[in-house]
Amino acid sequence: MTEHSATAAAPSTPTAVTLASLVAIPGLHLTVLAGGEQLGRPVRWVHTSELDDPVPFLEGGELLLTTGLKLGRGKEKLRRYVHRLADAGVAGLGIGVGLSYDEVPAALVEAAAERELPLLEVPQPTPFIAISKAVTAALAAEQYQAVTTSFEAQEELTRAALGKDGTAALVRRLAARLGGWAALYDASGTVLVAAPDWAARRARALRPEVERLRSRPAPSSAALQNEQKDQDYVVLQSLGADRRARGFLAVGTEDRLTPTERYVLNAAVALLTLTLERSRDLRRSAERMRTALLRLVLAGETATARAVAEPLLGGLPEGPVRVLLAEGEPLDFLGDVAEQSATRSGEPVLLAPEGDRLVLLALDGGRVHTDCVAAAQDLEGLFVGISAPTTPEAAGAGYTQAERALAVALRSGRRTVDHDEVGTGSMLPLLADEAVLAFADALLRPLREHDLTARGDLEASLQAWLSHHGQWDAAAADLGVHRHTLRYRMRRVEELLGRSLDDTDVRMELWLALRARGKG
Template sequence: MPSEEVPTLRALISRRDLGLRLVSRADAMPDGAVDRPLRWVHSSDLADPTPFLSEDLALLTTGTQFDDPAEIGTYVQRLAQRGVLGLGFGTEVHRDGIPDELVTACAEHGMPLFEVPYRTPFIAVARAHSEAIAAQAYARRSWALDTQRALALAALRPHGLESTIAELARRLDSWVGIYDATGALSSAHPLDGLSTGVLARLNERVMDVLTRGLEAGQSLTVGAQGFMLFTVGRGGHLRGVIAIEAAALDQEARSVVTSVIAMAGLALEQSEQLARSRRRLHRQLLGSLMADDPGLARRVLGGVPSAPIVVAVAADATAGPLTDWWERRRAEQGIAVFVADSDDGVVICLSADDAAQLDEAAERFGIRIGVSAPETYDAFSRAHAQALAALRPHAGAGVVRFADAVGSSILSALATDEARLVAESRLAPLRSHDATGGADLEGALRAWLEHDARIEPAAAALGVHRHTLRTRIAQAGGLLGLDLTGFPARAELWTLLQTARD
């Protein structure tokens, strides 16, 4: 890519036709002082020309204003503070050579000083620099047009979007990557252009942009490297992000990137249309699987995940990004998976051997996922019901497996809000007595039942005499209206204690 900067003072001084000579020594100037972009060349013999100057220009003078050598230091100081990049002195016009005071002042303020010989008119110096700026601008426009043509041809190749990204990277001579709507890096060139650490931090920043859902054309720094991010798609419905390793881009480079964004948007929109059609098909196939018949899905898809399978339901998940994520898992890791949108959420079916992938999906998207126990396809509907049962009582993000949700006791599955209200109402006389009488009858009952309704070990655990415990159990039975000598009453009491809130 041609240089994005305008010509420099060094380039101007190096022109042989002008005969300019750098007077300042290298150790008397800041590093890179003659290599900064030079915007213009101006001439003036005013004692203080700074009100009429702009930054980043070179000033030419014949020194007629230097009547008092003591004022030269102040003169150069004003120029440096105004942002003048260099001072050219025309010799043999009013003075022979360059005043020593001027050389000293320029060295003191880090101002590059160069000699303009008598044979070189100031207008020739200004014209030469103006022509260099025009040539550089023409080169940039030519580069932009040539790059646009190359990108158009790249878009016509197989895998056009990947080819376009690779061509853009070559033309910019920078690393370029494109992320999809899920924040995954779908294509990059060169592949090993960034270190693992820098790429990980860049991925986080891209994910932040996509999460906020705002259109962006922003610059950022990761470590010591500068990047620019450009979103693809409209705000609130982003298709992806294009990341470029560059601290800044000039107008021509930005126009090229804008065309790539348009191409990427079109390509991703076409992909999204195909994805929507595929999701509609999968929704229909889910209906046949819910009938415990995988035959249609096998014929249409050419295969389904191998049994035993787990069925998962992702709540509060957007079908598109989640489906895209699983499709990449299929392509990159060979994981067989079936994903379909439904009224209950996104349904995911995969082999039980691959069930650990669900944890990664829940963490990446911050969603809730209920997972069934391993089943065969003739029990698909039961597995789906298990996934929903695991999902319902779980509020936070993460994976809840049916086996874990019901493994502790059948009572946990029956502990609905209505059941808790009934249990708390039945235990109210007991709890009221404990609150006013001071005796912990409820605690005595729990300890007694936990020790299989045996008095001796329960009394030892409570640290009371066995007769005291018998009295408390009898008193509690009377308050609850239960005959605790039989198993049915004891079972009911245990259910009430387990169901009611503590």
């Protein structure tokens, strides 16, 4: 047994070769002296060293072989040696007898048992190189099997993807290959396919994790660790090649994925991404067509739009419909929600980008309408104005309503505003707008400057007079002055403002200005 170093595989290469499989090889004649319950440990490679401290040259997972040339028989020294190896994460320790030791020292056996470190006795007829060769051969066989299995799985998944059921068949084959479950989500996080069928509920429960993954550029992945024995191990993967997630794939297994299973999963991710990206150009063409049709509808050319849409899109949304106008981020996501909802429900929908806005025409109360409103409620930074129910022929007017509702949403910070809601509230909160306050300040400044430098409360008198709808006696009594005094003050108001109080529009503007400044 001459000293040498050998590695059966690169340290980064996972392996299923274990100490138990080595012990089971009859020609090696290995004897287990301690740590027998840990023989299932994988062996990443074999290393031989006669150093009394080989730890600086170890990375973990090794089967370390030594004759103990420099170890001696001191109990404490042997104990420290074993503890250093255990702390370094070696898979096991093999002691060659017949040179330094006629038999393995009891101190080594005791220390190995204490740390549950597998300790193997290597008889003199067995050269260390024979153990290295055995591990090398086992690793090679394991790697060959992994490659063969991976290629077979890739061919199987490819055939499934090209078959009649397409992605659904691929997801089913992936679940079968992994011996677990798999689920495919669309870009909004809705489960499209789950296999087996019972996995749909498990997949829906992962929606929060899918939402978190969606915030990261695609492709990205996340692993959910099994913290309890009755839970599975889950891997989530976003699907997309241009940083925009077009879908998500989740797989769940009883144990962590092996290297071969990871290769199979990566093959499935590549095929699904290719399928999604391959249809992207078709989707873009459809988007341009819907954009053109929506612009025709909004311009009042409904008959032309209907004639074009019938053979291409199955027709226009037929009334009652709603116009939705969105602004903010992420507009792309809201567009995806509308498209996917239309696909699932079979509802026709028109949508078009408009600068930093998105316009949609959808059935009133339909799936697209309700899904887009729900999505907007969950998206911070996105605001949607919604028209009253209308017809495609009157969609231009509906767009104006949606624009007004969007302005209210942006001003108030509300995520969605229906046009019907705009007329049911009060105008007074709108007076807090900076532009309104600036107008009110400029309009009333002559009265305020007069009251600061001369007698006569013109601003307060104007407020009282307007509050009593121009009734002199009631307003004068409220102020505690004679009605002639109030008439004089109102003439001064007209002189200073250069406006007639007989003009209804002037009275309205003055009243709103007073309310804006908190005087009404």
